[in-house]
Amino acid sequence: MFGLEALDLARIQFAFTVSFHILFPAITIGLASYLAVLEGLWLKTNNSVYRDLYHFWSKIFAVNFGMGVVSGLVMAYQFGTNWSKFSDFAGSVTGPLLTYEVLTAFFLEAGFLGVMLFGWNRVGRGLHFFATVMVAIGTLISTFWILASNSWMQTPQGYEIVNGVVVPVDWFAVIFNPSFPYRLAHMATAAFVATAFFVGASAAWHLLRGRDNPAIRKMLSMAMWMALIVAPVQAVIGDFHGLNTLKHQPVKIAAIEGHWENVPGEPTPLILFGIPDMEAETTRFKVEIPALGSLILTHSLDKQVPAMKEFPKEDRPNSTIVFWSFRVMVGLGMLMIFVGLWSLWLRKSDKLYSSRPFLYLTLWMGPSGLIAILAGWFTTEIGRQPWVVYGLMRTADGASNHSYGQLGLTLVMFVVVYFALFGTGLGYMMRLVRKGPKTGEGDETNPGGPGQQRTPARPLSAADDDHDNGEHASLNKGN
DSSP states (O other): OTTOOHHHHHHHHHHHHHHHHHHHHHHHHHHHHHHHHHHHHHHHHOOHHHHHHHHHHHHHHHHHHHHHHHHHHHHHHHHHHTOHHHHHHHHHHHHHHHHHIIIIIIHHHHHHHHHHHHOTTTSOHHHHHHHHHHHHHHHHHHHHHHHHHHHHHHSOOSEEEETTEEEESOHHHHHTOTTHHHHHHHHHHHHHHHHHHHHHHHHHHHHHTTOOOHHHHHHHHHHHHHHHHHHHHHHHHHHHHHHHHHHHOHHHHHHHHTOOOOOTTSOOOEEEEEEEETTTTEEEEEEEETTHHHHHHHSSSSOOOOOGGGSOGGGOOOHHHHHHHHHHHHHHHHHHHHHHHHHHHHHHTTOTTTOHHHHHHHHHTTTHHHHHHHHHHHHHHHTTTTEEETTTEEHHHHSOOOOHHHHHHHHHHHHHHHHHHHHHHHHHHHHHHHHOOOTTTTOTTSOOOTTSTTSOOOGGGGGGSOSOHHHHHHHHHHO
């Protein structure tokens, strides 16, 4: 069917589940640090705006965190069900790294998450802030271990092959493999950028509907400062990451660039657009800039970038896909930088909160960070093909012996269940976003109790709050 084999369905199934999963940790990482900053600023300034924003985003964080945990469990099982041969071969490396993630990060997050969400008026301010910081640190530790495992699959070192399986001999080399620092920085920064535009889009949505208050303005202001600073930093990190990839996975760079062969004595051009053709070994309809490829990738005008034809056909990734996924990521990154610079210009002219063209662009840029993350993951993972562990084990050799029918059935089940389950979760989270922050939430002068503002922030009951009497009445009427 559609020319696909069982291996293709196994790859699509894992790509589908990981694509759903990665969206939630990305926002979780960014929101956890954002919450720590908000609570810290509230403790320092006693400005209730920061407290109100903390309560608002903590509910969204909790829902997002829950969906991330559920979607992550499925991926772990797939290593055993669909990729058992890979697990047999490399499990002595990937297994402990994922175990360290659970022992150090997940337990830390889970241990302090309850205090963070339900302990606002049950523990002291200092202890509650400490719990929030620990949750934020836990998300970053989780990123550390997951990226260590995935980076080892990209640039393996610190191992020996004994009786046909990988045996780690130097854990420091395994963890801090050549691509790990760049990939860790790139992913963590991407999470911060994605969260900034998610928060900024939420603020823009409320401002465009006339809901202008200090909390909404603070949301937009903080998000745009983050975009202004971090988006250019991400571009610099991406450049270093590209140079590292050129050194260790040159064929991936050739596929990303749609570059098939070099002309002797001439620098490599940069192909802006085109359609790579794997069968004809050429990039059709290409628009290129002479010598710019050498300048960007080698930082010189005389060195050439390796070309696809320099590598055996069986070792080449699918250039048609990674060529465009990379350009989606870079294009969105450039647009993010533009939005950050535009926000700075509007801030100086005191029009940041009133420029409707800017607010509409910020609103539409809300999912841009997540789309860029997906495009980046497609680039790096498809660009690693045909290897599951680069240079050691081919993807075809790592798959379990399942039939086409079994994989097709389970893939359909995954699609149905995921869209139903996580679609509902995302809809609920967007409902919380539409409600917006409530001023006065968590006021220390309130005696507390059921239905009072000092009731701990319970994310799953947030949608039942009577934020807007008119909206509540219309919902009841609709039911």
